[in-house]
Amino acid sequence: MEVTDRTEGLRALIRQGLQAVSQQSTAAHLGDRSTYVGMSDIGQHWECPRAALARKVLPTPDSLERLLILQRGHWFESGVGQALASLGLHVLPQLEITWQHQGVPIKAHLDFVLVWGAPVNVIRILEVKSTDKLPDTPHDSHLLQLHGQIGLLATAWDKPAFSLRAADGTLLHEKMTFPQLCHAQLGLLLPHMLILRAWRHGCSVFR
Template sequence: MEENNKGLAMLAQVARGLVAHDAQQTSTQLGDRTTYVGMSDIGKGAECLRAAVAGKLSLHQKPTMQDIAEWFRAGEYDRIRSSLRRNLILQRGHWMENGFAKVLNANGANLLHQLEITVEHDGVPIRAHLDFTLVWGWPRPAIRILELKTTERIPDTLYAGYETQLYGQLGLLKTYWAKPVFAMRDADGSIVFEHLTFPQAAKLVFGISLPREADKLDMEGWVLCLSMSDARAFGPYRPDTAMLGMCQRIAGEIWTTAHQIQTGETALSGVPYCTGFHPLCDWCDHAEGCPKFTAQELDDPAYDQSLEDLADLKASKAYLEEAISTEEERIRSFYAATASVGDSPGWLQTAGFRFKVVEQAGRKSIDSAKLDAELRNELGDEEAESLLARITKTGKPSHRLYVSPRISHQSQGMTS
C-alpha cells in the first residue's frame, strides 16, 4: 500500500470512529429522537419548518461504519473526507461541552449537566435537554441555564433558532418547576434520577432547599458561544409566557406535519422553508431537493447584500495586502540603510518588537519545456512521453465561486 493510501486508511478509521461515537452519544443521551420534539427541533423549526420536519422523519440517512469501509474499498475518498469534516464539526460541540463541564465543576459550581425535561402539550411529546443548569441556594435562590454553541466565528448577533431554543428551555423549567418531569443521565446513559420535581432534584444532588414556586427565585438563561480562540455570552434571557407559547405552537406544527407526511396527507415539498439567506443552510442535511435551491431568480435582497459584502471584503483584502506589502518594503529599506552604515546590525529592537532582514536562497524550479526537450533527445519521443506521464501528478478537483455583477442590476443601480 502506498504511503498516501496509508494516510487515507487512517482518516477512514477516524471517520468510522466518529460515526460510531455519534450514534452512541445520541442513543445514550437523547434516545429515539423520532418519538418526541426536542428544543433543537423547535429552534430549527422557528427558522425552517421543512428542515425540522425532515429531521423528525429521519429522511437523511447518516453514513454508517460499513458505508465508510465500502467507500474506502471503492476508492471514494471524497465521501470519506466529507463525512469526516461534518462529524468533526458536530463532535467538536460535544467535546467542548464535556470540557466546559469540567471547567464549571472546577469552579465549584452546583451543576446539572444535560438536565432533561419531558412533558406533553396538546398531545405533542416535548423533551428538552439543558446543557448546563447552575443552582444557587444562598444568599438568594437562583438558577442559570447555559446553552453552549460552538462556532468557527463568534457571531455579532444570535440566530433566532438559538434564542428560541433557550426561551423554550426557560419556559418549560418555570412552568413545570413543581411537576415530576425532570431527569438526568450520566455520561454512560445510566439514570442519575428521574420523575422528580426540580426542587426535589436540587435537594437530592446538592442538598439545596429551593422554593416550591418558581416565581420565588431568580431565573436566567444565557447562550455561550465558543470558538477555538474566543468566547461570548449572549443574555440574559428570562422566562417569557408568549415565547413558550410560540415554542409549543412550533412543536405542534412539526409533530402534526411529520404525521401528515407519514400518512400521505401532504408532501415535504409543500412544507414552508427558509426563503432568506441563512448561513446554517450550508450545513443542512436536507438541502438536496429543497425548493430554495432549485429557484433561478432570487428576489430576497439579503442574497444581493451578501454578495455585495463579499465584494467589499475582497476589495478590503486587496487593499490590506497592498498596504502590508508597502509597509514591509519600507521597513526593509530602513534596515538596509542601517546596515550600509556599518556591519550588519542583526536584530533591531523597538519597545515591543524586534526585526531583521536575512537573505534567502532563491526557489528552485524545473523548466518543464527544457526537461521535455532533454528527455526527448535522450530517450526518444515515445519513452519520454511515457516517463513524463508516470511522474506527472494531478491535483485534487476544487470548487471555484464565480461572482459577477449583472448588467441589468448595474443599470438599475445607476438610474435609481
C-alpha cells in the first residue's frame, strides 16, 4: 500500500510539473488562446465541432498520459529546431500570423518556416506532429491546419501581420510584413513572387 501511495504521489508531482510547464510555455508563446481562433482549433472543428468548442470554452485539466504526449511533442519539436539550426539554415521558429476574418481574430503559429533567398527564393513550412503510429494518410485536421497556414502566409505576405518571439517568449519583431521580418531577422531580401511548399512529418518517421 505504501509503495502504491508513493507511486501515485510521484505521478501527481510529475503531472503538476508538466501542467505548470505547459501553462508557462503557452502563455509565453501563444498568449491567451481564449481570445482568438487558432489554426489547430479550425482543424479540430473540421473533425468534431462539438469537441473543438468544448475544448475552447470548457478546458479541463489534462491527465498525466495526455501531458506526456503533449510534452513529448514539444521536446521533439525542439530537437527538430536544433537539427535545422545546426545546418545553418534560415529558420523562423513559431512564426506568428495575426489576422481578422469578418471580425473574428485568428492567429497561426507555424512551427518552422524555412526561407531560401536568391537565387532560389523558396519558403517552406514544416509542421511537426507527435504520434504513436504514423497513419497511412495524414489526418484531415492536420492537413486543414497546414493548408490554412499556407493560405494565411500568402494572403498576409505584404501586410503587417507577422511577429516573432525568442525561445523564452521575448518579442523580437512585431507587426511586420513577411519580407520585412525576413530582412530584419535573417538579412534576406525577398521578391513578391511566392513558392510555397508544406511538409508534415510525425515522430514515427524519425524513429
